Amino acid sequence: MSECYLLEHMPKDISLLKGLRVLKGFVVGMETRKNESCTLDDLAGLTNLVKLCIYTGLRQFPDSRNIVSLGNLTGLRKLTISWGGNAFKPRNDEGSDGSSKTEGSDGEKDGFPRTGGLPLGLEKLDLRYFPTSKTPHWLKVENLNGLSELKRLYIRAGKFSDLGQYQESDSWDWPVKKDVWKVEVLRLRYLPEIEMEWRQVQELFPELVYLEQVGCPRLSLVPCDANGVWRKPN
Numbered sequence: 001m002s003e004c005y006l007l008e009h010m011p012k013d014i015s016l017l018k019g020l021r022v023l024k025g026f027v028v029g030m031e032t033r034k035n036e037s038c039t040l041d042d043l044a045g046l047t048n049l050v051k052l053c054i055y056t057g058l059r060q061f062p063d064s065r066n067i068v069s070l071g072n073l074t075g076l077r078k079l080t081i082s083w084g085g086n087a088f089k090p091r092n093d094e095g096s097d098g099s100s101k102t103e104g105s106d107g108e109k110d111g112f113p114r115t116g117g118l119p120l121g122l123e124k125l126d127l128r129y130f131p132t133s134k135t136p137h138w139l140k141v142e143n144l145n146g147l148s149e150l151k152r153l154y155i156r157a158g159k160f161s162d163l164g165q166y167q168e169s170d171s172w173d174w175p176v177k178k179d180v181w182k183v184e185v186l187r188l189r190y191l192p193e194i195e196m197e198w199r200q201v202q203e204l205f206p207e208l209v210y211l212e213q214v215g216c217p218r219l220s221l222v223p224c225d226a227n228g229v230w231r232k233p234n
Contacts, residue, residue, distance in 0.1 A: 015042035024053040028061055040069035051078040057085030059131050067117060067138050076119040080126040123149050130158030133193060142179040154187040161193040163204060181205050190215035198222045208232065
């Protein structure tokens with residue numbers, strides 16, 4: 001299922017499709033019909049599932065409980081999350097989409113399980129229309145170091161402003177060793193608020209072999225070609 005944005009929930013019987021390998025258009029909404037809706041918890045039995053595409057109108061998705069549920073999908077290799085609808089309402093409207101008005105956007109205030117996280121075998125993470133500027137706790141690189149297979153990171157559109165390394169310090173030259181990504185392919189599209197220099201990108205992504213950046217005017221000094229592509233020289 002793709003682009004079925006009027007759906008409010010998924011039928012629970014989806015969790016019975018034990019041989020399912022690809023699930024696109026999975027809707028995560030308010031749990032007003034929990035007995036009828038298929039939740040992320042229900043997908044844990046789909047051990048053959050390797051690709052999952054999620055659509056949600058919840059600004060605070062994924063919260064700590066959602067992260068635990070995603071972590072239980074041990075066979076998952078590709079994950080796409082797209083936000084829309086209520087996720088982009090002004091902050092004074094939060095709560096109408098099921099999120100807490102007091103919960104921090106980084107998820108640290110909701111009891112994020114420090115030992116939990118995304119599936120360890122995840123190879124590709126694709127985030128679309130990211131609704132907040134501050135990097136959430138689950139996406140900070142220090143919480144992803146266990147994902148040794150995560151080689152592709154795509155972030156497309158939304159309010160995303162950085163990769164979690166620069167918001168708490170004005171200085172790049174920290175006295176302590178910085179956490180780095182193991183990503184080899186990075187695609188950044190239509191992110192007008194993300195601000196980084198090429199040397200910072202290189203330090204954050206020491207294993208990078210391919211970068212594509214389009215519509216990121218504050219990503220500076222990147223030696224891309226006319227198509228916004230940089231490839232590591234042989």
